[in-house]
Amino acid sequence: MSVPLSQMWTVASYVLGQRLRGRRRYPLVLMLEPLFRCNLACAGCGKIQYPGHLLRRHLTVEQALAAVEECGAPMVSIPGGEPLMYPDIGRLVQELVARKKYVYLCTNAILLKEKLDAGLFTPSTYLSFSIHMDGLREEHDEAVCRDGVFDVAVEAIREALRRGFRVTTNTTLFDGANPLRMREFFDAMMDLGVEGMMVSPGYSYSKAPDQEHFLRRQRAHELFRTMLANPKKRWRFNQSPIFLQFLMGKHDFECTPWGNPTYNLFGWQRPCYLLQEGYAASFKELLETTRWDDYGKRSGNPKCRDCMVHCGYEPTAVNYTFGSWRGFRDSVVATVTGRL
Amino acid sequence: MPEEISLEGWAPAIGVEATLDEVVDRAFDYRGDVTVVMTSGRELAGYVYNRDRHVAQPYVQMFDAAGASHTFPYSEIRAIRFTGKDTAAGQSYEAWLRRKAEAGSRPEA
Numbered sequence: 001m002s003v004p005l006s007q008m009w010t011v012a013s014y015v016l017g018q019r020l021r022g023r024r025r026y027p028l029v030l031m032l033e034p035l036f037r038c039n040l041a042c043a044g045c046g047k048i049q050y051p052g053h054l055l056r057r058h059l060t061v062e063q064a065l066a067a068v069e070e071c072g073a074p075m076v077s078i079p080g081g082e083p084l085m086y087p088d089i090g091r092l093v094q095e096l097v098a099r100k101k102y103v104y105l106c107t108n109a110i111l112l113k114e115k116l117d118a119g120l121f122t123p124s125t126y127l128s129f130s131i132h133m134d135g136l137r138e139e140h141d142e143a144v145c146r147d148g149v150f151d152v153a154v155e156a157i158r159e160a161l162r163r164g165f166r167v168t169t170n171t172t173l174f175d176g177a178n179p180l181r182m183r184e185f186f187d188a189m190m191d192l193g194v195e196g197m198m199v200s201p202g203y204s205y206s207k208a209p210d211q212e213h214f215l216r217r218q219r220a221h222e223l224f225r226t227m228l229a230n231p232k233k234r235w236r237f238n239q240s241p242i243f244l245q246f247l248m249g250k251h252d253f254e255c256t257p258w259g260n261p262t263y264n265l266f267g268w269q270r271p272c273y274l275l276q277e278g279y280a281a282s283f284k285e286l287l288e289t290t291r292w293d294d295y296g297k298r299s300g301n302p303k304c305r306d307c308m309v310h311c312g313y314e315p316t317a318v319n320y321t322f323g324s325w326r327g328f329r330d331s332v333v334a335t336v337t338g339r340l
Numbered sequence: 341m342p343e344e345i346s347l348e349g350w351a352p353a354i355g356v357e358a359t360l361d362e363v364v365d366r367a368f369d370y371r372g373d374v375t376v377v378m379t380s381g382r383e384l385a386g387y388v389y390n391r392d393r394h395v396a397q398p399y400v401q402m403f404d405a406a407g408a409s410h411t412f413p414y415s416e417i418r419a420i421r422f423t424g425k426d427t428a429a430g431q432s433y434e435a436w437l438r439r440k441a442e443a444g445s446r447p448e449a
Contacts, residue, residue, distance in 0.1 A: 049428040051371075051387055053405040053406075053407065278390055
């Protein structure tokens with residue numbers, strides 16, 4: 001685990017506080033989508049297919065901050081769209097950091113160097129650039145459907161690290177991913193000096209162009225078991241080791257769809273970051289009126305059957321850690337020994 | 341995998357080709373603008389971003405091209421026409437691979 005101690009402490013005390021209050025459903029990470037516009041059109045992405053008048057719109061900083069306050073999650077992930085195309089991204093991040101929210105700015109990094117040069121951001125423990133990297137050069141450029149993006153991202157990572165920023169990577173894996181190449185990729189990211197890596201299987205968005213290459217559950221377990229077998233000591237993951245063990249098939253978890261709620265131009269997305277089945281006007285309404293029993297593996301909902309994505313299962317892993325002595329012990333052992 | 345048939349240009353007769361609930365759900369799922377014809381005869385073009393039929397008065401919400409949000413009950417809908425471009429259509433991974441092969445190198449996305 002590569003998460004700073006202060007962040008671990010904040011999350012641990014937040015989760016324990018929620019449990020002590022007897023809250024059954026509480027958010028861990030707010031997925032804040034300030035816009036849908038992007039400068040890439042990746043084959044596995046179902047987030048950006050909208051008419052032009054919607055792609056030109058975005059949340060105001062005030063709307064975004066109101067959502068952050070209302071939600072109360074200690075961490076805020078800013079995906080999109082491409083958040084560096086959001087005209088007020090500097091001010092939004094500054095406001096979130098001032099509120100001591102741990103911010104993961106999820107970017108393809110095409111614009112990162114330009115924004116760093118413009119002085120838009122200041123290094124902080126609360127801010128991490130989470131760079132989209134779906135593998136080594138060949139795999140990444142293939143995944144984002146454009147040549148040269150890997151090299152641009154690597155340069156941006158170097159520049160951000162040089163300037164003292166926290167930098168992590170986020171990687172989505174699809175069917176056909178080569179576990180040995182992924183191990184090389186982990187080495188390459190560690191060589192670059194990133195703080196930690198996040199990995200997750202992709203979700204089969206109904207609107208994503210590439211429907212054939214999403215991982216089904218069993219194949220996902222096999223891939224992650226091979227890829228993460230005997231993990232190198234030098235590999236650092238910026239996510240729960242229990243979630244990684246879940247990906248390897250070592251835990252049978254149920255989804256926690258309210259754990260990473262999503263807010264965007266349309267409101268609070270039901271039921272989760274991946275499925276778009278409607279919107280609530282407030283976070284309270286989302287929690288109280290979403291028919292949660294209709295979602296998750298055990299619900300039998302075919303849209304949830306093969307999903308193992310971090311936004312639903314990482315909160316489950318965190319709950320497991322703080323929900324029992326066994327879970328806590330498993331997490332501590334995995335964190336200390338690096339064994340998965 | 342064959343590409344999904346787009347609903348672009350579809351103008352279903354409500355109650356004949358599909359129920360109102362079905363047409364509203366299709367409009368909600370559609371990644372393009374639609375034109376809603378109200379029982380008053382007024383027409384409203386825009387993107388249907390939300391609907392809820394599990395409440396006392398089922399409603400639809402849409403953004404028009406100027407960015408204004410509109411909320412109206414199902415009971416005021418006479419027809420929905422799928423008039424805008426389907427932004428999810430024709431962008432398949434296979435199509436990209438074909439373009440890539442034709443160009444001899446990876447095309448810009």
